[in-house]
Every structure is written in C-alpha cells, then in structure tokens.
Amino acid sequence: MERKNRGSSDIHQLYTKRKLIPENWQSQLPNNSSPYTSTMVFVVRKGNPKQIKNWSDLIKPDVSIVTPNPKTSGGARWNYVAAWGYALKQNGNNEEAAKEFLKKLFKNAPVLDTGARGATTTFAEREIGDVLITWENEAHLVIKEFGADKFEVVVPPFSVLAEPPVTVVEDVARKHGTEEVSSAYLKYLYSKEGQELIAKHFYRPSDKEVAVKYAKQFPSLELVNIQQYGGWDEFHSKHFADGGVFDKIYQP
C-alpha cells in the first residue's frame, strides 16, 4: 500500500524539494514514523447550551464556530478534512453536497484566526463562538488552562486521523553534530516512558499497552485518513491553493 506523505506534507517536502531526507523516510520508524496520533474534537461552553455533538450541529444557523483559516493554519486543514470526510459520508460521496456543507460551516465562522492558538484565544478569552474545533490535546489544554467549570470537550463520532510523523534530517543533524542525539530522541518517543508522556499530554499513543491504559481518556470514534483523498499534496492543491475549493466556498 502506498504510504507516502500520509501525515505531513511539510516533512515530505524535505524530500521532494531538496532531497534532504530519503524517499522512504516514513518507513524508517514504526507506525509510518508517527509515534502518536491525534484527531480534531470540539470544545463547547459548559453545559453545551447549543447541544453540539456532531459535525451536522455546526452548520445550524444559530451556531457560531471558531476554527482557524485553513489557508494559513495546519490545524485548520485537519478540521477541514474531518468536515469534508463527514460531509462526503453523509451525502454518498457527493462532492457538491460536501462543498455546500463546508460553505454553511464556514458561514458560521465569524472570524478565521491565523492559527490554532489564536483560535483558542478567540474562543476561550474573547468568549466568541459556541464551539471551538481544535486538536484533541489542545482541547484538553483549554480545560486545564481556563477551567472545567467553563468549558467541556465533545468528541464527535467522526473525525480525522492525524499521524504527525517524525524523522531526522540527517544532513542537517550531521552538520550540527546532533545526529546521535536526534535519533535517540525519536527512539525515545516510541519507548514506554515516552508513550506515557505522550498520553499524559493528550496525544493518542501508538503503543497498544499504553493506549489501553489511557483508553478512558481517548474515546473511540470513526476516523478518516487523508490518504483516502489522495494524500496531502493532492488535497492541498485541490482545496487550499489559490482558486481552490476553499476560495470558492468561503466569503469573508
């Protein structure tokens, strides 16, 4: 199975543009070089006054959502993929219907921040919006930082599988004399100790034993993979390039 460029177009560019890493970089470490996974979830205000449970709730006329701009934010692109996958699934893979869904979704976004951290600020500090779509770990950080008395996390039954990959850029590491410590660090991410740390910080560990131990923290849900849509390169050029789908559906 083609596994290239599964989790990050950013890292893969190191190969495609400068050949700084080998073509098979993603097969050099376990789990496609992804020591953990994550997904996109919702943060709502305490009591979930708008009763937001699934993506379909986000396009209701009285719901205000907060998500960053997918043209500038990596996290926002994952949000977008999750919503796109949900809409396709609900509409029998009808892309026009999916576009209409996303159009309604972004119509409910009063402001598009440039990044995930800014979106959290908008939602949590400026008290704008009914729901924040964000990384699962970021959602838990919101609760931790701003208080469980103000917000709660809603894990929708459907979202996207993010597999943040890691690799050592050997030429650069060699130049800096950090080749050994860089490799050791990546290996540590896969160790039991590393996986525990990962889970404690609300990333989903790849180690099965650690995953079982923290199962309560990470509800199971249906996850769509970016590979189902041709990988990041294809998805990006179709949706986020100038004149792409996003430019057509979103009117500020």
Next chain:
Amino acid sequence: MKSHKILLKLSFLLFTLGSTEEASAKTTVELLEKKINELEARLARYENGSSAKEIAPTVSLSENNQNTDLNKLKTKVNLLERKIEVDKEVYEASASKMPKFDAGADGFRITSQDGRHQVRIRGAVQADGRFFAEDHGGVRTAGVNNLGTGSVSGIPDQFQLKQARVWLEGKFFDNIYFKIMPDFAANNILPDAYLDYAYKSYAGLSVGKQKTPLSLERLQGDADGMFLERAYPTYLANNRDVGIMLHGEFAKPGYKAEYGGPVDFKNFISYQLGVFNGAGDNASLDKSSAGTFDDKEFDGRLWSHPFQHSGHDWLEGLGLGVAGSWSRPTGLALNKLTSAIGSNSILDYGFTKVKTATVKAGALSSPSYLAALTGEGDHIRIYPQAYWYAGPLGFMGEYVLSEQNLNAYSPYKTSGKAAHFKQKNSAWQAQLSYVLTGEDATFQGVKPIRIFNPSEGTWGALQAAVRFSDLNIDPDTFNYLDPTRNIREAKSWAVGLNWFLTQNAVVRADYEETYFTGGDGSITGTGTNTSGDSFKYSITDRTTEKVFATRFQLAF
C-alpha cells in the same frame, strides 16, 4: 460599569476602524454606537439618583432585555476587536513577506524581506565645459592638439556630456552580485556588465566586463576622483576588459571581512587575480568584442590597509599595493593616449612616419603614412600604488612601468617589411587634497556635513586639490612614429576645487597646464639614403596646453 467598559472598547474600536476605512465595520459601529447612546442615557439617569420607577416609563426595555442586549453588544464588540486583531496579524504576516523599498542618497533599492536579494537603481550625469587658453582660438579638429609651428589653428572650447549612466546593481541569494551599467553618453555604451559570485569573503569570482585590477586611479569610482580626468598612469592600463577574476578580502584577525566588490578597498588585505582578453593601454573592448588572439592578459593586484584597526587614527587610512599584468597580444590595435584634463590626442600609433618613397618624390603635401603600430608579443606592466587619507587630507600616487613589444614598418626599408621593437613607457602621478570645510577625505569622495542650503546658511563642502603627472614615451618609438605629431613626454600640473553641494551633487573646476617634449615641427630634409636617418626633422615642442575645465556632476 459594564456600560463604561463597553463604551471604552467602542471608543477604541471607532478609532481603529476609522483608520481601516472599512465601510461595513463602520456601519456596524454606528448601530452599536446608537445602542450605546441609549444605554448611556439610562446609566446617566441611574447615576443622577432617579429611581427605577421614575425612569421605568421612559424605557422600553425590561431589565432582562437590557442584560441580553448588553451581552449581545459585548459579543459584538469582542468579535469586532478580534477581527481587527486577526486582520492585523494577517497584515503583519503578509507585510513580513513584502519586499522593502528604499529611496535615498544611494539611489533606489528594493530588498527582499529576508535581505538575501536586492536590486538597486543608480545613475550618474557629468556635464563638462572645457576652455583652452592661448590656443589662438579657432576651429581645429576636436581632440587633437597638434598645433604646428606657424599654425594659427586652435583647440575648440567645448561643452561635453561626459557621462549619462543609469545602472542596475544588486545581489541574489546573498552573494551573487551583479552590475549592468550602460553609458548613453559614450560610444562604447556598456562600460560594466558583470556577475560576481562572492562565495566566501576570501574567494569570489567575477565574470564579464569590468575594470582590470591595475591602475589605482582607474579603480576609483568614476564619480569619486578629485579631478575631471585621471592622470597618465591610468592611460597605460586597460580601461575595461572582458574576462574572469578571482578575488578575495581578509580582515585583520579579530575582525570580520565585508564584501567590497570585485576590487575591494574596505578590508585589511585584498587580492585580485584575473584573466582578460587584453584590451591594451587605455582601451575598453566594446560589449560584443571578443579577444583577437589566443594568449590572454593576466592581471594581479595585492592591496592592504596595514594600519586598519591599529588605533593610530592618522594611519588608518593608509593603503599600499602593487599590481601587475602580463599579456602576449598578436596584432593588437593600440589606442591613442591623450592629455589628462584637456583629453586631446598626444600619442597616436596611427601617426607613423611617411614612406621614404613619398619623401623622395617630394610629395609632402599629401604624404603617405606607414601602417599603424600594433601590439605583438610580451607586454608587462607593474604598478606600485598608494593612498593615504587622514581627516580632511588626502593623498594618492602611483607609478607604472610598461614594456610592450610592437610591430612597426620601417620607413628606411623596403615598403611593407615589418620591424619589431620593445617599447618602454612610464608614467607617474601624485595628488594631494584638502577638504577646506573639515569633512573627511576618502577614496570614495566627500560627504558634506551640512549640505548646500543658502537659506539655512549652509554651503556644503569644499575640497582643494593639486596634482602632478608625467608620461614618458620610449624614444625608440619615434623611429616609426611621426615625431612631429606625437609627443615624447608630457608633464602636467593641475589644481582643482570640488564643491560638494550634497554627497550626490558636485561642482568641479580644474585648471591644468601640460608641457610637451616634441610632437611639433615639420620635415625639412629630402635625403635619399634608404639605410640611415638622413631625413631631418625640425622638431619643436608642442604648444603648452592650458585648459580650464568645469563639471557639474550628479551621482546616486
């Protein structure tokens, strides 16, 4: 209190939105302002002690409705504030990628945000006037001072557009520099066009048409010299040439070298090693000219500021160096040499002796000249050179010894038979300057402390300069060249005043006298001996050239 906070936020919002000129936002603010005014009126009534009952009849909103309105208002204000913040972030992010535009005394500059790429637009105009004294007036051919005994013809006074240059220079990817400089006032319209890959400060490679690293005064910027025209040593070097040059700069230990261009005058030590087509003395190949022979010219130069960062202020500006060249041309056409500021021809390798047969026939009224001399064989030059700048005082001097092998046609032998001889020429110059208004003199000119502005009582900077220069032509040359039309030696002295209105605009005024040995006279002999020099030339010294010249120059 809530109302006060919201009011403050709105005030901020109004101010900010006013600057963004977003019509839609203004409309929203106007609506909000209306609501705020209503709420403010209510608050004022409360603060004045009116009871709820008293005011109740005048208010249309219930307390609950009021809170709801306030919450909505707060959300809207928060949203607008956040939108402005996000817009600002987006603007700053996009602005951070925009190139920087800069316009100033150094010209116009476009620089990429990361500073790695830059293009500069620069220019220079030099408008001259040259006025010759004691030359009997007249309308003789411009550029030729070959006044004959008894001749009453003079050298025409003239206005001249010496330079009209607009050029691009800059860099790409940090260290690939370039310069493309056309000159619309010159016949050879592309003086400079080169790329310079300054890979490391100690090793860069410049390729294209550029100044050859020989004469110190030639290497000085065209707009930076102290006199209108350069002195004689410059004329025994190439003007510009096409080729490739390795160069590098070294800083004093503990300091960092900075890029100084293909020929550096900034660092502790610098060197240049170049291979060029070999244009010959005082020559600049046309932009499309290729070399005319396989053997190329090799040039090298070593330069140092030995007292840079020494702590001895008065010696910091001392520069010492030596340059040299070797070439082996074949059939190289030789450029004529001229007087310095007068710019009149004083040695023309095309002015050869007349053919013996012509003399025999006594047909001097329409003499037939032998073919022009050409460069043929080894040509070696050596240029010791120095400058010294200390405060307002400036000095520059250099000497050149040039030995070149030439082909000529002997007037004493069978017509068309070539002769070969080695010509040893030499020249030197020394110039001293002082900035009367106290600014520092530098190799790159003078920057006035106070620019010319009569209404403010400031007059720019004034520099006075004096120069002595001498050119010696090998006497053997006159076995082949017409000694009545070419000089053997030229000695010049010049004084100059440079008035720097700004660092860009300069008014120059020079006076120069040039004394010639030989170069004037007539053929008087009618000998018939074809193996000796029985011809008799009545050779006198060419009339002293006295020229007063002015220039208005703008360079940026």
